[in-house]
Amino acid sequence: MSHGDDLDERFNELISQMDKEEQRTMRAAAKRAAGTARPERLPAYVPERRPARRNTRGRLVLGAVAALIVAGGVIVTHRPEVLAPGAAALSGAVPEETTPVVVEPPEELVTGDLRTNQGDPFAGSQAEKWAAGIDGFVMPKAKAMGGLSKKDVAKGLERTRDLLAAAHLDRKTLLGGTPDAFARLLDRAQRGWFRDGLDDKERSTRTTVTSFAPKTAELATDVIKVRGRTTLGTFEEDGLRGVQAKLNYLVVYAVQRPGQPATVERIVIHFTGATRLQRLDGRLAVWVTDWGASATPARCDVVDGFVHPFYDDSPPDKVDTSGPPTDPYDLDDEPAHDGSCEASQGT
Incomplete structure (x- = not known):
């Protein structure tokens, strides 16, 4: 095995212990040192997570109450339809x-x-x-x-x-x-x-x-x-x-x-x-x-x-x-x- 191949093997073994970002940096530096460096692609932009x-x-919306005067007495009637989901707010x-x-x-x-x-x-x-x-x-x-x-x-x-x-x-x-x-x-x-x-x-x-x-x-x-x-x-x-x-x-x-x-x-x-x-x-x-x-x-x-x-x-x-x-x-x-x-x- 040549010295160059031995160095490459040791270099690859070393960077395998690093995370991906460190590996990318080390490989780019090695290429530049050898005169074969190519432009590195920047990682894709990750937008900040917003809550x-x-x-x-x-x-639970207001149930309007209609007051009905019947035979001299007051009867209070609840209108359940205005309690339905999505009922509009009362005006007035x-x-x-x-x-x-x-x-x-x-x-x-x-x-x-x-x-x-x-x-x-x-x-x-x-x-x-x-x-x-x-x-x-x-x-x-x-x-x-x-x-x-x-x-x-x-x-x-x-x-x-x-x-x-x-x-x-x-x-x-x-x-x-x-x-x-x-x-x-x-x-x-x-x-x-x-x-x-x-x-x-x-x-x-x-x-x-x-x-x-x-x-x-x-x-x-x-x-x-x-x-x-x-x-x-x-x-x-x-x-x-x-x-x-x-x-x-x-x-x-x-x-x-x-x-x-x-x-x-x-x-x-x-x-x-x-x-x-x-x-x-x-x-x-x-x-x-x-x-x-x-x-x-x-x-x-x-x-x-x-x-x-x-x-x-x-x-x-x-x-x-x-x-x-x-x-x-x-x-x-x-x-x-x-x-x-x-x-x-x-x-």
Whole structure:
């Protein structure tokens, strides 16, 4: 065997222990040294993986109530057809001046690596200085309006706040359990319908609450960050009148794969919807309508009512994202609630 062949064999044995990129570099250098180098092809461009924003549609929409005067008595008839999936939002809401309380984000966006801040998984994010838990669901001051007394409005706003907390903060619900806390707070005319729709695999009523798919996530911290606003207006519909509370909130969780703290990530839920406060058959009723949310980052190829987190090590999503990347922390960029999958910036 010649010396040249021996050197080639030793060289090939050496680079076989290196990764492919190192091998390519070493071979290119050897060719250049021998005067036979050819231009190396650059590796194909691999675009940066951007998280997906999954927009879900809440099935639980307002059931309008028609009041019928019959023989001197009042009969309240519920119209179930407006509870059907995809029903349009009721018209007739009259805006009224309010001063909603909004928890402002930090003046500057501080960048940082989530995994270097596991003592505070919100450090380095816009949510770092937001209110925690139910304190973030700040309601406007109650006042008499829409034919309701100040006391009724205050009571309705308190129930609205409790509904928000049950939908987005209840631990059992978050970890994929039955959302009993939310169901108990619903008006009795909506409660059964909500529970019956939880097992609907195509259009589950579970999209009205935040539930991570069982065994896909656990909370990395008990702290949940919240920012948003509730604005008040009045409505008149089918002979009824009352107060509409329009809801727009961002809820940010730190989650991880169960038992795997190295996978911790922030998930931003952008929730919008409304409650309607009205007098029905002598009682104050609080109806929820048009509740839905987006989740970032979340899988778009699983549609079962649950939020399926998309981790850095998750397999590629089977659904392509659309549109330019959105800012998941933008309160004014309200989700479409149409089941679409949008590209998103990081959380």
